[in-house]
Amino acid sequence: MPELPEVETIVRALRGPLQGRRITGTTVRWPRSVCLPADELNRQLCGRTITTVGRRGKYLVFHLDGPRTLLIHLKMSGNLRVEPAHEDMPAHVHTWFDLDNGCQLRFQDTRKFGRVYLVEDPATVLGRLGPEPLADDFTPDRLAHCLAGRTGRLKSLLLDQSILAGVGNIYADESCFRAGLDPRRPASSLGTDDIARLHDAIRKALSNGIMHQGASIDGVYRGGEFQNHFRVYGRTGEPCLSCGTPIERIVLGGRSTHFCPHCQR
DNA sequence: CTAAAATCCTGGTGGC
DNA sequence: TGCCACCAGGATTTTA
Secondary structure, eight states: OOOHHHHHHHHHHHHHHHTTOBEEEEEESOGGGBSSOHHHHHHHHTTOBEEEEEEETTEEEEEESSSOEEEEEOTTTEEEEEEETTSOOOTTEEEEEEETTSEEEEEEETTOOOEEEEESOTHHHHTTOOOOTTSTTOOHHHHHHHHTTOOSBHHHHHTOTTTSSSOOHHHHHHHHHHHTOOTTSBGGGOOHHHHHHHHHHHHHHHHHHHHTTOOOOTTOSSSOOGGGGOSSTTOBTSBOTTTOOBBEEEEETTEEEEEOTTTOO
16 A cells, blocks of 8 residues: 555666666566557657656656657555566566666566556646645645534544645544544634644654655565564554553544544543 | 545465 | 455545
């Protein structure tokens, strides 16, 4: 379940191997994961050079030396690696991109939820995303503005990518815990102090995740070990690290939600 | 308007 | 040991 820190970690790992490389071919074995016909994707990408690799929310953004932009969303189980073409193709690589140096950018996605986009205007895909929580201009005031007038529960709003980009189920739970806020709280009940603590909590949870190179769940993300630092996520029944109260698990908005009933109010 | 449910997928898990 | 029902989870779409 790559969220912002996992995607950021992958982006950083891909920059060196990909920037300046020219795409010489593409192969699509699961057409539903690509939002245009496979032959058109191949025709548009062949000969294009990847100029920069970036991130917006949970999307990877590949800028090219042509009029189109390549976007990839990893969804649940996606991973991206650059490997020599002669190395064995791992299982569940449904799409790959041949590069001019004999390597391949391989999109591995066990559950096939991930998506590849090739668009002229990135805003057609990224336009509805909310602000980047780690950007300098993301202030407590900005967060307050995002939540203003919202009636939903705190956790559900944190997962809404049009309100805030990049937070998923793990970091939403971790952020609520760090802020000492009950994930079931109506957003309208949050005061200025609550918003300030939430703002700080979100940024610290995400930064901490990046510092540990993301979380490795299902053994998908080698290197990252943030899963060993979760404070509430997946710790159902285990003692709260602050007060010892057993962590509770509930379902909120159809998502498993973990919190300390004593520390989070 | 919000909110819940269905949808897409497969590996892993728990029950028997 | 084997079989199978069930579940997670991001984002979109549908239904209430």
